[in-house]
Amino acid sequence: MINVEKFVRPASVEAAVALLQAPDSVALAGGTGVSLSKDPNVRTVVDLSDLHDLKRIEAPADRIRLGALVTMTQLRRSSGLPAVLVEAARSVGSTPLRNVITVGGELARGVYWNDLPVLLLALDAVVELTSGAGVERVPVAAFLADHPKRALAGGKLLTAVELSPAALPKASFIKYARTLVDYALCDVACGLRVEDGVIREARVALGAIVPLARRVPEAEQALLGAVPGAEAFERAAKAAVAAVEPRPDFRVSREYQRQLVEALVRRALEAAVGPA
């Protein structure tokens, strides 16, 4: 931040996107990632706080649209949103942090402790990116796969996230940490569609235990076509352990990380289908 020369607050998304073309610019949403940054390459800060259109939550019928500047607190307080989304928002940081951390920020930051993207992966969310060339819609998994910084390169602004909870109605989210205000040790989210007593669609996502939130296709495969229950969940959990290389975490051993993945994936699946 020491080399910043300009601090701009654009009045429109178009203006913001134009400013973000400059490679030495950075978008400021809640600010928790930007304010303490020591990056010497940033010359322009683009403060998004006047883009009020991006602060809306729309939840008509089946489709939920969250503006990129919707805060965790807004999600927490919103009625009509799926409980699992509210729970994930609640798990982020503490109250003053939830008051400023945004949906867009959680996705764009790209650090291991972003909790919300884990749930968005499990719900097949779609990210709306706006640039000078227009609007694109990118599945969250693709957005995260490379790295958010690369997905946003060239002056793209994340403007909204959309999801249809009805597509994966049995969903759950678990954030596991040392205390309730903490960087996650392991985030697990899952989304299932069960039809005729059999799992037809499955999404299993992990966060924090990996460098960037991701789905675990091996666990998902183990669930497809299976009857939801202890046997299938244990298989999926073990598949997740086998498939994922935990990132080095100075707080816990690798062995414990694996134990966590197994226990929490199983538990998340149980929570998703609910009591028998």
Place this chain on the structure above:
Amino acid sequence: MIPIQMEINGQTIEMEVAPDLSLLDLLRAVGVASVKKGCGEGDCGACGVLLDGVYVKSCLILAAQASGRHVETVESLGNVEHPHPLQTAFVDAGAVQCGFCIPSMLLAAKSVIEEHPEPNDEEIREGLDGNLCRCTGYVKQIEAVKTAARVMKEEDHE
């Protein structure tokens, strides 16, 4: 240098600031002593302020980011002659020991009561979860918020 202007406890200030100056450092530089630096890195919560009515950690907000906005700190709640019910409740409950975390916590408490006029334990605990206190164990602070909420509700009805 970035020109900024903001309202702090009802008074407008205009100045030029370094781009990486935090709102916390700005506030302390203009004499708002109640906002404390306990860690300067967003963890302890002693620097909380109300920014356009929203409770935030001022060490994580750039001064430039707060330009054009309203900042409220505990000085605007009340003073020794005319304390706010929250201040009275905290003092009388024994919720103030060293007091370093208190100005910020009072603002967090104000936010809680604004959202929940009759807050329960769970709501208070969530609302204060960004405020570290090493002296009190939080017990009397939670009681104080409940007491203040009751008094404020009564005052509203008068």
Place this chain on the structure above:
Amino acid sequence: MSNSFSQVGTNVRKVDGMALATGGSLFVADLAPENALCGRILTSPHAHARIKRIDVSKAEALEGVFAVLYHGNVPRVLHTTAGQGFPEPSPYDTVMFDDKVRYVGDRVAAVAAETPELAEQALSLIEVEYELLEPVFDPVQAIKPGAPIIHDEPDAHVVIPVHYEPQRNLAALVETRVGDVDGALAKCDVVVSGTYVTQYAQHCPIEPHITLAELDPYGRVRITTSTQVPWHVRRIVAQCCQIPVRRIRVVKPRIGGGFGAKQEVLLEDVATMLCLRSGQPVLLEYTRKDEFVSSRTRHPSVCTTTLGFSKDGKVQAIRMHMVLNTGAYGSHALTVGSNCGSKVLPMYPCDHIEFKMEGAYTNLPVGGAYRGYGATQAVFSVECLIDEAAAKLGRDPLELRVQNHIRSGQGSPIFKALGEGTEGVEMTIGSCGLPECISRGAEAIGWGRPRQKSGRRARGVGMAILMQGSSIPYVDMGAATLKLNEDGSFNLLIGATDLGTGSDTVLAQIAAEAIGVDTEMIIPLSSDTDVTPFDVGAYASSTTYLSGNAVRKAALLVRHQILEVAAEMQKCDQEKLTIEDGRILGGPMELTCSAVALHSLYSHNQKQIMATASHISEKSPPPFAAHFAEVEVDLDTGFVKLLKYVSAVDCGTTIHPKLAEGQTEGATMNGISYALTEEYLFNEKGRMLNPSFGHYKIFTTADMPEMVTIMVPTYETTGPYGAKSVSEISINGALPAISNAIRDACGVRLTQGPFTPERVAKALRE
């Protein structure tokens, strides 16, 4: 003894409460002048190294830098940083800046510059060449032959005759023996033994250490500092900076917590030297990272304890071997180590006791004074082993404690055997509310009610019983002065240090009670070495018990003077007069303290009604406590959720009930997160990996269990209005009580803190 007091025992408004709640400019950072220079300290990146070359010239040449200090330009004065009475029981093994560094975070140099940015820049311009030395991090290994010697300088020494062997990294040694432990153990029916390990912790005052040093126009240094020990600061700064005590004034304003971290002289000497060299005010403060790494910590410990019982459940013998990790410097090693024995071993009186404590130097952060002060470390093993013994004896662990614990009228040879560097003081327990603490606490937690296993979660309860002390008898002294004003109010000048504990208020209550006025008529002013009389400071749980007695004595003297004048004014017998609510009763006239004041200041035989009194204590009557914890263990992840915690405490009379509860709740909460989440993580080179609240976890409101606080009243005849101390004891219960609760829930015995999920999970697997 019924408490028919008018001021004592009431919840008067804390004297500084509203000023704090309205954001008054009360802390050191708020009091710094605009032109204060910013002080910063350069610290060592290496755990053990010699400074081969240090060049500060570029830093000195930087525009806006006004002073640079390093070992080459400050006097080499061996001292201890420990804030203790002189001559200190801690070794003189520290100098302001040395040509050797002994832990990551050790001092290398300091600068004073116009702005924080310039100060940082100046630090980066200091060139240092290190010769790396082999470090040692394990305290048990450090005192074995062949370990690298940390204090190999020829001049480190002790100033009282205690054991000190720096040549084998032994900073302190205490041994005491009563009876024949080996012989007794051989005859015991049940013997339990274990090695228990406690971890590093930091006090985490929300206000880090901070000091302002200024020169006044008379050439005296005024040090405004966040400290618990103003007089020790003054003496040690004089020592280190080689200026006379009379040139220094130390003032403690409101401070943001201490918990023992500020019973230390860490910044004041450097700030003063920077001020003297630059001629300008200097504000020196720790960052939060500095606070974790470079200030003080709780001494980690490795303790092997053995308890022997006869089959009727009676404790017959206790052996404790405590190895304390004192880190790179020995401050508080001897005294914390002595308290491991003196505050824990007397709980279960028996005829055969052996105690050995070794304080080992290591190349790690430095242990200091931390609430609990040795009792925290030692009570862990004893209170866990009582439960182990109960299991072997087939007894309820509560009943086993009730059978064995010390009672009113009993003594212990440990009290005399273990002092703090000097001999201890024999003592018989006066007030002891422990039986009631146990029974009321047990009821509150629902002791004896079976806890279920529900799916993959198991519940259990555990307990611990505790004792501490109240002041250090014959060693520590506190004094107070009272003077009467025209309106019948009194200035109460006390050395005693209020770190947020509320001692200003409590001492005002005691003065008010003794004189016969309302507490509002007392104006406390504390901790200014020019103005207030001496007090050792806030430690050893001494303020209420020791300073409170000094206040009471001074108050009675002033009361006597008032009645003397009142009697003269009315020409009546002084013996008939009393003071109640500021009115003089028993004589023919209607007089008030105010009338007496006006008369004595202006009318006749004029004098200032005023008195000073000092006090030393003759015993250290322990407060007692019983703590109970209910946990739920997640058998899949090992996560321990604390459901409910009960602290039942006997501190004699609670001078101010809410403040006494507040001390209990704060200490308990600290003990809880110490037991479950607080730890220092180091890399293999001795660097702390988690020096921030982000990764050093203390509980927030979100993590709180249901907390129950029970104050059990007793009356300690040697304490002011029956009071004992309360501030330290409740930090010690959580580690053993929660370990016991986990054992009850799922059968595993955790002997190393903190009880992280990973540790629990590992124990469950084994």
